[in-house]
Amino acid sequence: MKWKLVLVLLLAAAGAVVTYRFWPAPTPQPDGPAGEDLVAAEQQAREAVHTRPSDPQAYLQLARALRRRGRFEEAGFALRRAGELGLPAPDGRREAALLLAGQDWPPRAEGILQQAVKDHPDDPELLEAVSRAFAARGKWAAAEPLLTRLLARDPGNRDLQFRRGEVRMRLADFAGAVTDLRPVVEHDPGHFEARLYLANSLLGDARIAEARAELQTCRKLRPDRVEPLVGLARCELERDEAAAARLLDEAAALAPDNPLVLQEVAAIYLRSQRIDAAIAALVRLVGLDPENKQAHLNLAQAYLAAGRPDEARRHEARYQELDRRDETDAAARRGMRAP
Numbered sequence: 001m002k003w004k005l006v007l008v009l010l011l012a013a014a015g016a017v018v019t020y021r022f023w024p025a026p027t028p029q030p031d032g033p034a035g036e037d038l039v040a041a042e043q044q045a046r047e048a049v050h051t052r053p054s055d056p057q058a059y060l061q062l063a064r065a066l067r068r069r070g071r072f073e074e075a076g077f078a079l080r081r082a083g084e085l086g087l088p089a090p091d092g093r094r095e096a097a098l099l100l101a102g103q104d105w106p107p108r109a110e111g112i113l114q115q116a117v118k119d120h121p122d123d124p125e126l127l128e129a130v131s132r133a134f135a136a137r138g139k140w141a142a143a144e145p146l147l148t149r150l151l152a153r154d155p156g157n158r159d160l161q162f163r164r165g166e167v168r169m170r171l172a173d174f175a176g177a178v179t180d181l182r183p184v185v186e187h188d189p190g191h192f193e194a195r196l197y198l199a200n201s202l203l204g205d206a207r208i209a210e211a212r213a214e215l216q217t218c219r220k221l222r223p224d225r226v227e228p229l230v231g232l233a234r235c236e237l238e239r240d241e242a243a244a245a246r247l248l249d250e251a252a253a254l255a256p257d258n259p260l261v262l263q264e265v266a267a268i269y270l271r272s273q274r275i276d277a278a279i280a281a282l283v284r285l286v287g288l289d290p291e292n293k294q295a296h297l298n299l300a301q302a303y304l305a306a307g308r309p310d311e312a313r314r315h316e317a318r319y320q321e322l323d324r325r326d327e328t329d330a331a332a333r334r335g336m337r338a339p
Helices: 038-051 056-068 072-084 089-101 107-119 124-136 140-153 158-170 174-187 192-204 208-221 227-236 241-254 259-271 275-288 293-305 309-336
Strands: 005-010 017-022
Touching: 038 056, 056 072, 056 089, 072 089, 089 107, 089 124, 107 124, 107 140, 124 140, 124 158, 140 158, 158 174, 158 192, 174 192, 192 208, 192 227, 208 227, 227 241, 227 259, 241 259, 259 275, 259 293, 275 293, 293 309
Parallel strands: none
Antiparallel strands: 005 017
16 A cells, blocks of 8 residues: 655754655665664664754764665654754755655755755765756756766766766767766676667767667667667668668567657658658657657647648647746756856
8 A cells, every 4th residue: 555755854944844745666775885784773873862862963863774774754754853953954954855865756855955965065975866866857957967076086987977978868968978988888898778878879979880880789789679779770861761761660560669669760751751650650659658748749740741730739739838847947957056
């Protein structure tokens, strides 16, 4: 049975609290340091609370121990008590952010994560947790500077390079993504995701020959995956549309309802003026991914070309709605960044 998690989080002033109610992540993962005895840490924290019941740091210690054991609701109440006893706001926000980062946090809680990072800009545990939380939500622009700070502390960390490479790829910083991902692939030639992201970044940077070579290797590494076929189709699109279509047919045979495949199939159909076929693929795509902004725009254009203006207007309105939401989110992120 699902249960509601109550997080009581410290805000700007010491002792000021707000309660958020939301569903927890399905399988929360405690984040205690490797080798730490989490049971002993909790016992020590409870002893501290027993012997120093008016000490906010004792309750903060308990909140931290409970969080690391994955007992988030109890951790939230311990943190609230620390705030009531006068815990400094930056300390409370830090622990609140770490508690939130392991959860399915509500959108309005993003400000707490952002402010905690401003309070503690060089805290590796916090940067790690919040960068993962932002990336999990697709908040790439918020995750990138945190990963950059972590890499400044540990320049040779391949995992951090891979994660920042993915973020930069998704932000269309293709040159930066290549710089991050190339050494990851050289270090681990069998790292499929890193090689795939490298290929996509090379393709985004119009380095077609290099991208094709990486995608061919990806195809050998994982013949069951559609992404290398889609990427190779993009490589072929300008010089041999028929070859691109054949590759997409192979991808569709592997995963007929894969959104990436449908998106590329629709692009081929639109390019060759096969409007009805494009509409069919795009309708399936928006059914699978209702918030795919580009798909709604393409569908509006396809319906207009087919002489169906009412459907075109409906999808154009949906595209504009999603675009406005993205702009609002981007403005909110800019407003929360430190000057």
